[in-house]
Every structure is written in structure tokens, then in C-alpha cells.
Amino acid sequence: MESSAFVSLRQLRFWLVIIEEGSVTAAARRLSISQPALSQHLRALERQLGGPLLERLPRGVQPTPLGRSLLGDARDALAAAQRLERHARSAQALETGVLEVATLPSLVDSTLLEPLRRWHLEHTGTSIRLHEFPLGRLLDDAVAGGTADVAVSNRPNRWSGPVVHLGWEQFVVLLPPGDPAASQSGPIVLSELAERDWVLYEPANGLADFVAIACAKAGFVPRPALLTSQVQAAARLAAAGLGPALVPSHNVPPELSSAARPLDPPVIWELTAFARTTFSPIAAAFITQLRKQPWAKRPKNAIVLPGPSDHHMDSVM
Known part of the structure; x- marks a missing residue:
């Protein structure tokens, strides 16, 4: 050599x-x-x-x-060199760096809107780059390989790096106007919808797995009426009469909020911020911004949807 x-x-x-x-x-x-x-x-x-x-x-x-x-x-x-460059840039000055965030498209449309808006106003010299992954396991693999300063997603599985708990988000069901359960008030038992034709997500959208798990825990496999890759489209298609849809509560369009019904027991997922190794200065500053959100607490007797695989990580920062 x-x-x-x-x-x-x-x-x-x-x-x-x-x-x-x-x-x-x-x-x-x-x-x-x-x-x-x-x-x-x-x-x-x-x-x-x-x-x-x-x-x-x-x-x-x-x-x-x-x-x-x-x-x-x-x-x-190469991944280490990219991390070194990012960390050096963010350590020099938060106001002149690049904030790189890995996340899920459904969170960009909802949960991250306000933190990103505030960050943009408070750090005017910092640009934002979003790395969006349709599947949680793809996101985890990319972050493990050095992509992004910080990831915001559901809790990763068996993660060796730092993980910060942010809060909980409930899933809600939207029913077609003519559905017999639509006229009822209060939470809906998911198993009561077992015989419906559902608006479901394409397999390339990670929410497809979460819906399948929630329905399996209720004792049935949902029968598809239509598949879509977009979470807000699922809500609108349900409201248009194609069948019930299971949607994260923050992704329900405002004009359809009155049609969204909680579940009994509640179905939730845990949202976290995490990184490959220690949080860089710019990542830590963004997590501070994330924690300003009015995050929901865990409801009693809730069904917690797992991360990209069947088991949660044992340790949390």
C-alpha cells in the first residue's frame, strides 16, 4: 500500500x-x-x-x-466529515449556520410548522434544510449514518444516541357524513368500524403501518376503499364519503375538525427529538424551541403505537 x-x-x-x-x-x-x-x-x-x-x-x-x-x-x-463540518459551523455561530432536520412529512405539515416559523424569525441568518422520510425506519437509518443535526419523529427503536421526549399525539378517526356512527357523540371504539371500507395509506407512507397496528389491536384488518399517500388527503377523502380514515390529530384540516372523533381507548404515538451522537449546539437550540410547544400529556389507558419496529428503546436522555 x-x-x-x-x-x-x-x-x-x-x-x-x-x-x-x-x-x-x-x-x-x-x-x-x-x-x-x-x-x-x-x-x-x-x-x-x-x-x-x-x-x-x-x-x-x-x-x-x-x-x-x-x-x-x-x-x-464521509458521514463523520459531514458531521464535523456541521458541528463546526453551528459552534461558530448559530446565526450563520444551517439547521438540518430529519422528520416525517406528516410532521412537517403540522407539528413542526410553528417551531420552524419561530426559528426562522429568531435566527434570521440561519437557513433550514428539511430531510423528509416517508418511513420511520428510513429516517432512523439516515440519522444513524450522520444525516441532519436533529431528527423529530416517533421514538426510534434501540437507539444508542440521545433521545428527548417531546410529547404525545392522539390519532382521531374521520367518518363519512352518512356513516351510522357519525351521528353519535363522544369517542368511538375502533372495533365498531371493523366492517367499513377504509381510506388507507399507501405502503410507502409510514402511517400505513400505524393504522394496521391500531386496527390489529382492535381485532380486525381494515378493508381498503382507497389508498392515498397524503395524510391530509385521507382526511378529505373520508369527509367526502369514501370511508373512515385514521389521522394524527394535528393533521386534520381546520375545516374538518368538527368531524374528527377521538378513540376509546385513545390511540397515541410518542414524539421525540434525537440524534446520532451528542446534540450539536444548533440542534440543542432547536430542541429548546421544540419544547416551547404545548405538547400533550399521555392519556390514561392509551394504546401506544410502536416505533419503526416492535420494541422501544430502553434508555432516554
């Missing part, structure tokens, strides 16, 4: 992009550099690491055994 004080992070990134794209030509196009220049960077990296990193195939490339053995370390190195 060629002696060198360091391995170029730029060349590591180029190599990983080649693997992601499956060819040098596609990678060069994505990186906006010439193919010969990219090949030259790759050869220099291979000299430093002691052997070929890519195997040429009839249609593209794949990592060699040496390359496969180094992939994890290469990705970790």
Missing part, C-alpha cells in the same frame, strides 16, 4: 458515487466532471488503498472483494 498521511475524502466520495451509479460514465455525469478525470481519481485512490476497488463488468462495475471490505469504513468516513 502506498504511504500517505491521509486518504482523500473527495476520492472516497467519487468512488462511492461510481458504485451507486453502477458505471463510471453515469458517475462522471452526476459529479459534473470528465470521465478521464474521474478514472484518474479512482486510480489514485486504488494506489493509496493497495489494490483495485472496482471490477469492470459487461454492463457497469461492482466493488471488488477489497472494495466491499472497505465500503462501510468509506461511508462512515
